[in-house]
Amino acid sequence: MQLSRIVRTAADILYPFILIFGLYIVIHGHLTPGGGFQGGAVIATGSVLLLVAFRYSELTGDLRKGWMKIFESGGLLLFIGTALAALLVGGVFFFNWLANTGSLFGIPVAFGPNPGEIYTAGVIPVMNLAVGIEVWGGLSLIVMYMMGDLEEGGERS
Amino acid sequence: MKRIVAAVIAIFLLGVFMLIAVQLPFGRPSYSDMDDYFLRHGQEETGANNICTAVVFDYRGFDTLGEASVLFSAVVTTGLIFRRLERGD
Incomplete structure (x- = not known):
């Protein structure tokens, strides 16, 4: 039964829009409400929508278990690696070593309410992205x- | 008889919990130096306009690492429980 x-x-039509919305929440985590956990959960609802609408055996490409395992482990490793990289530049664990340096993500911001600039906040956008991928x-x-259990049980296949 | 006993116990527990909940000091201390510090120095120290994200990923980054580890262990446990029911892949 399908x-x-x-x-x-x-x-099929909704999936790219859900992906774009989730990525927007992840990437603008340091400017607007949201962040890695919330955006990652939104992207995961897109994947779950495809999993419910289609069978797992019908899905090809990057929506396989192997890729998801790599995303999950890689996101966590990138998160810890970003935090550990602060030790190399002479800070402490989880020190924000990219903020206010003028390089990537290092533009200083003014005090008070302002429209915001995406290349700010140092390691926070990197960690947001890592946590988003992991979630x-x-x-x-x-x-x-x-769902694999459900299919093997013969209830849907 | 069992139902009456169960209802009495439920009402008693509800009363105890409500009594405790009413007596809790909610919203106190209303002022703390920590909030003030985050609001005054958060933007210049982290460069993030969203102070919540600045606290979660910068000031309290270690807690976020624990949060991510909880999710990771949840996935590992799920894979452990459902491992026999999948075939291939």
Whole structure:
């Protein structure tokens, strides 16, 4: 049994918009409400939508368990690596070593309310991206494991 | 009889919890130096306009690492429980 053509087509059309919205929340985490966890959860809902509308065996490309495992572990490693890199430049663990340096993500901001600039906040956008990738991979992986159980049970296949 | 006993116990527990909840000092201390410090120095120290994100990823980054580890261990546990039910891949 598979879901109707309406559901599958709607999921196909909605998927890129959900991805874009989630990536917006992740990348603008240091300017607007949101951040890595929230944006990653939004992207994971897109993956789960595809998993519900289609069967897991029908999905190809980057929505496989192997890639999600790599995303999850890689995101966590990038997060810890960014924090550890502060030790190399003479700071402490989780020191914000990119802020106010004038290089990448290092533009100083003025005090008070201002429109915001995306290349600010030092390591915070990098960590947001890392956590976003990790949450995306983790939540999708949890659903994939449970859906795999559902398919093997013969209830949907 | 069992139902009556269960209802009495439930009402008793509800009363105890409500009594404790009412007596809790909520919102105190209303002023702390920490909030003031974050609001005054957060933007120049971290460069982030969103002070919440500045606290979560910069000042309290170690807690966020623990949060990410919790998610990681949840995924690992799920994979451990469901490992026999999948085939291939």
